[in-house]
Amino acid sequence: MMFGTMLPIWAVVLVEFVFAYTLEVPVGSPLSFRIASKMFDIKTTHPVIFEGAVITVTVAIICPAMSFIAAVIYYPFLKASMLSLYSATGSSSCATTCRSRSSHSTSLSSRLSEGYSN
Numbered sequence: 001m002m003f004g005t006m007l008p009i010w011a012v013v014l015v016e017f018v019f020a021y022t023l024e025v026p027v028g029s030p031l032s033f034r035i036a037s038k039m040f041d042i043k044t045t046h047p048v049i050f051e052g053a054v055i056t057v058t059v060a061i062i063c064p065a066m067s068f069i070a071a072v073i074y075y076p077f078l079k080a081s082m083l084s085l086y087s088a089t090g091s092s093s094c095a096t097t098c099r100s101r102s103s104h105s106t107s108l109s110s111r112l113s114e115g116y117s118n
Contacts, residue, residue, distance in 0.1 A: 028065075036053040039053055
């Protein structure tokens with residue numbers, strides 16, 4: 001389920017690819033290269049180590065971003081808001097019910113204690 005509707009798997013894969021590509025090309029690659037360049041000197045560092053640093057920073061940037069995008073795409077916010085509305089309404093009615101029951105039990109215990117004293 002994506003955006004609250006059922007889509008075929010090819011459409012889901014296509015949408016995920018578009019999000020990943022548009023996030024990687026303008027944001028992920030340039031930013032990860034800049035951060036890795038601040039950590040290591042390009043001229044003195046071995047290329048494999050520098051490339052590993054670029055890959056590590058790319059993963060550190062892209063993974064949380066894609067997780068956030070997936071949460072927005074796949075999480076059923078409409079159903080969740082209805083559930084939270086139901087639980088909020090249910091909890092307030094439960095609190096009212098519990099208060100009325102506790103006052104009822106208090107009045108019952110006072111009646112019982114009155115009956116024992118007479």
